[in-house]
Amino acid sequence: MHGFAWVNEVLNRIEKSAPEEGVTKVHMIYIVRGALSHYPKDEIEFAFHTLKKGTICEDADLIFEDKPGIVRCLKCKYENEWHIYEKQCEKCNGPIEIISGQETELFKIEGM
Numbered sequence: 001m002h003g004f005a006w007v008n009e010v011l012n013r014i015e016k017s018a019p020e021e022g023v024t025k026v027h028m029i030y031i032v033r034g035a036l037s038h039y040p041k042d043e044i045e046f047a048f049h050t051l052k053k054g055t056i057c058e059d060a061d062l063i064f065e066d067k068p069g070i071v072r073c074l075k076c077k078y079e080n081e082w083h084i085y086e087k088q089c090e091k092c093n094g095p096i097e098i099i100s101g102q103e104t105e106l107f108k109i110e111g112m
């Protein structure tokens with residue numbers, strides 16, 4: 001359950017930074033999540049709804065901004081959007097590496 005640790009860290013960070021920005025109640029939390037993120041969306045949501053109680057984010061909603069995963073072929077350098085179960089380059093069957101889409105990041109908060 002890595003998602004719990006991640007959400008816990010994000011909530012702690014917001015709890016510290018929001019008051020510095022004059023926010024006493026958070027309404028929206030935007031999270032950028034790549035298609036290849038290690039944290040499943042439902043796990044993040046479940047962790048969030050469990051951990052937010054009693055925090056400045058208690059009444060906040062989570063909004064996900066999805067980013068595609070991008071892979072590149074090590075052989076022919078062809079770049080393509082990642083699809084589930086894809087392990088090889090679709091042009092030359094060469095091995096592929098992930099170049100983006102693994103991130104899960106707090107993007108911004110809205111509150112008052």
Ligand SMILES: [Zn+2]
Nearest residue numbers: 073076089092
């Ligand atoms: Zn290739």
